[in-house]
Amino acid sequence: MALDADWAERWVRRTADAIADAKDELTELDRQIGDGDHGENLDRGFKAVVARLDDAAAEPEPAGERTVGDVLKLVATTLMSTVGGASGPLYGTAYLRAAKVSGRPQIDPPAVVAVLEAALEGVASRGKATVGEKTMVDAWHAAVEAAEAAAGDGGSEVDVLRAAAAAADTAATATIPLVATKGRASYLGERSAGHEDPGARSTALVLGAAMAAALSGPTPADPRSAA
Template identity: 65%
Template sequence: MTLDVAWALDWVRRSAATVTEHRDELVELDRLIGDGDHGENLARGFAAVVGRLEALPEQPAQVGDVLRLVATTLMSTVGGAAGPLYGTAYLRASKATATSALDSDGVVAMLEAALDGVVTRGRAGAGEKTMVDAWTPAVAAAVEAADHGAPPSEVLAAAARAAHDGAEATVPLVATKGRASYLGERSVGHLDPGARSSELLLVAAAEAAAAAD
């Protein structure tokens, strides 16, 4: 059981659908502790990604080709921090997925590369009320699942569940990175919008994998 280019394309379409569906929720989360543009930016960015994928003359050969297109499109269409952060995450992930099909270890390598990209670009560590707080437990759960011999779809499902828990766990945290850090203690009690959108994207990946099974 592996995840191929068709899975990657489905992941992108589901990502576009979920960030559009949750646009208002993300806008509201970001309005509370940021500048309020996260939902709008992501919806616009992923809509642009889908448009570019549909305009391709033929299906990309490798999973990494799809993720690279996501990276470059998000970087150029998403204003605010989410563009370079997700752009770098997908770019690093694309370099780890230069293959036509991913097994469980391949999925883990992809997620590790994405986390590495977010950490590098945002210079944030765990516990700072950022995307990292969703990605870090997601990678840990993916590693554990793969080590226990889980197929790729279950590896992604474990990552998505952990990302959900990690995002929820940002509520009591004090933000020390990004625009929310200007609020200091007043950021406590709010879910981090970047952690929430990270969760949505990983859930989309898991759902695309479940559909492919």
């Protein structure tokens, strides 16, 4: 089962739910080492994304088959427009670059890896961050490595996303002892150690939603009208 635009939409809707559920947790993490707006900002952004998906679902079907990239592009521009903090341009760039490599109706396991790589590259270049600086790059990087390994072993789309989600989750937890050298948390220096990076945690949520969306498959009802 290759992943299609409906999967991408399920992914995004599940992400919005996961972020809404974790909003307080993310905000609390960010309050400890940042400016305390990560949960609020992402929640506002993904709620706006869902609203735009609902609007699109209410429109007549556009001519031509919807691509995975179409969905991801909509996420990118909406997040950039609605998330006021740094996570807007960072996630926005991740989805924008991911959209550029997924302009097809369906993507297979190697293409899923390419999407994750593009997202990582977007976050890293926009944030000018590398691995080990206690940022969301840590989670994206671990996810890409795990996804590459899973695809290399001949894994399915679900296998690739499961590996990516698990690795991102582990990597987010692994940011706890790190001292931040990029982003707002770096102003705290040594005091940033002992706290999980909120961006790495939200990345783990995003990738967890990607896996869950692939596992759940198309719902019997039209998935585009599922709330």
